[in-house]
Amino acid sequence: MHDAVAVVSQFIDLSLWTVLYLFAMGFVGGLVSGFIGSGGAFVLTPGMMSLGVPGLMAVASNMCHKFPKALVGATKRAKYGQVDVKLGVVLGISAEAGVLYGASIQEGIKKAYGDAGSNLYVSTAFVVILAIVGGFVLRDAIKSYRAGTTNDEEKLTKIARWVQSVNIPYTMVYFKALNARISVLFTIPLGFATGMLAATIAVGGFIGVPAMMYVLGAPGLMASATELVIAFVMGVGGSFKYALHGMVDIRLALIILAGSLFGIQLGAIGTTYVRPYMIKLVMGVIMVTVLFSRALMLPVYMSQLHLIGEMSPATSKLLSNTSFAIMMFALGLGAFIVLKAMWQGKREERLRESAGALAVERI
Amino acid sequence: MATTTRKKALVSAIIMGALSIGLYALLFLKQDLVNSNFGKGGAYALLPIATAFLFSFVHGSFTGNFWTALGIEAAKSKGGK
Numbered sequence: 479m480h481d482a483v484a485v486v487s488q489f490i491d492l493s494l495w496t497v498l499y500l501f502a503m504g505f506v507g508g509l510v511s512g513f514i515g516s517g518g519a520f521v522l523t524p525g526m527m528s529l530g531v532p533g534l535m536a537v538a539s540n541m542c543h544k545f546p547k548a549l550v551g552a553t554k555r556a557k558y559g560q561v562d563v564k565l566g567v568v569l570g571i572s573a574e575a576g577v578l579y580g581a582s583i584q585e586g587i588k589k590a591y592g593d594a595g596s597n598l599y600v601s602t603a604f605v606v607i608l609a610i611v612g613g614f615v616l617r618d619a620i621k622s623y624r625a626g627t628t629n630d631e632e633k634l635t636k637i638a639r640w641v642q643s644v645n646i647p648y649t650m651v652y653f654k655a656l657n658a659r660i661s662v663l664f665t666i667p668l669g670f671a672t673g674m675l676a677a678t679i680a681v682g683g684f685i686g687v688p689a690m691m692y693v694l695g696a697p698g699l700m701a702s703a704t705e706l707v708i709a710f711v712m713g714v715g716g717s718f719k720y721a722l723h724g725m726v727d728i729r730l731a732l733i734i735l736a737g738s739l740f741g742i743q744l745g746a747i748g749t750t751y752v753r754p755y756m757i758k759l760v761m762g763v764i765m766v767t768v769l770f771s772r773a774l775m776l777p778v779y780m781s782q783l784h785l786i787g788e789m790s791p792a793t794s795k796l797l798s799n800t801s802f803a804i805m806m807f808a809l810g811l812g813a814f815i816v817l818k819a820m821w822q823g824k825r826e827e828r829l830r831e832s833a834g835a836l837a838v839e840r841i
Numbered sequence: 842m843a844t845t846t847r848k849k850a851l852v853s854a855i856i857m858g859a860l861s862i863g864l865y866a867l868l869f870l871k872q873d874l875v876n877s878n879f880g881k882g883g884a885y886a887l888l889p890i891a892t893a894f895l896f897s898f899v900h901g902s903f904t905g906n907f908w909t910a911l912g913i914e915a916a917k918s919k920g921g922k
Binding site: 489492542543545546547549550553554557714717718721727731732735736740744747750751824827 | 865868872875876879880881886887888889892894896897900901903904905908913914915917
């Protein structure tokens with residue numbers, strides 16, 4: 479892979495601004511992750527690269543901040559009874575295989591088509607997957623909001639009902655999140671896809687959480703909390719693999735972690751105040767916004783690969799900057815919705831408490 | 842009851858916060874040593890992983906108690922959902 483000694487010299491110098499920038503991004507990323515189980519990484523990796531950190535090292539350092547963050551988030555949400563550790567570990571193991579396969583595909587594409595080819599592949603994966611899955615998640619959230627069923631138990635989809643009805647001897651396992659026995663064979667492709675997506679666009683949860691909700695039949699709260707276990711399992715393995723080659727800049731990982739542990743605790747607390755459809759809403763909004771950001775970059779990479787006419791450097795820079803700004807906006811918007819929903823929930827709780835106290839006084 | 846929890850959390854936040862600041866100070870003051878050893882690869886790969894676990898425990902405990910001490914806690918009833 480890379481020469482470890484050469485990598486050491488690539489560690490960047492840290493200024494106060496760099497530290498504050500990473501801390502703030504870590505906080506917002508952590509807040510969103512605590513709430514929807516993933517997210518943040520798609521901004522953090524390019525964010526580090528914009529500071530001059532080499533691409534692979536940015537990916538490695540991001541992963542090394544992700545697993546301790548996921549561990550803290552999962553522990554917190556387990557206290558609220560939202561985590562299914564067994565489901566997380568089972569999915570996490572096949573996700574690990576997906577990460578390795580996804581990374582080897584990436585390396586192959588990079589060898590054959592260079593950086594632009596690899597970037598085009600990543601961005602196309604972003605656009606296609608976010609359009610399909612993000613569109614579906616957002617539509618589902620809007621549908622339950624319009625139907626006024628946001629307080630109801632989430633209904634099983636047709637496919638989840640089918641998955642839960644199939645009985646394959648010797649492979650059946652009970653999962654708390656589903657309150658049903660399903661064949662582990664169904665979890666393998668889902669975990670694998672989550673890992674492949676994590677290796678490709680750094681956010682496996684964009685497949686993992688919707689898969690748990692719509693294919694396996696887990697409630698949104700359980701799915702997003704269990705995703706943190708998957709992220710932890712994937713993250714430890716991935717970080718170790720990168721660290722073997724000396725790719726992890728632990729300083730960057732720990733600065734981001736400093737901010738993200740504040741965020742993830744707050745995001746986890748937030749889940750106890752909101753109606754379940756909010757998880758889907760935040761996830762859908764972020765996915766669809768990020769989709770536009772990545773779509774803007776497609777012509778840039780296509781022009782670099784001479785698939786379309788040449789693009790002036792000014793246009794290409796404008797598109798890159800706009801794309802990054804939209805990604806930051808997506809994360810900021812997600813964080814805003816989380817904080818607002820939490821604030822409203824807390825206010826409603828206070829009102830209920832004071833109404834209760836008043837009723838007791840009257841008696 | 843809630844006041845006692847918050848007081849306890851405040852004490853824990855101060856202790857873990859001080860520990861966390863100490864660890865971060867050590868990390869930045871000994872940056873050269875960290876950079877030259879943590880990036881070596883091979884068996885040295887255990888260093889960044891172990892460090893990440895240590896920081897997640899200390900700093901995670903601090904941030905958890907920090908929010909509790911500020912009175913920001915999980916909803917008491919399921920009514921909000």
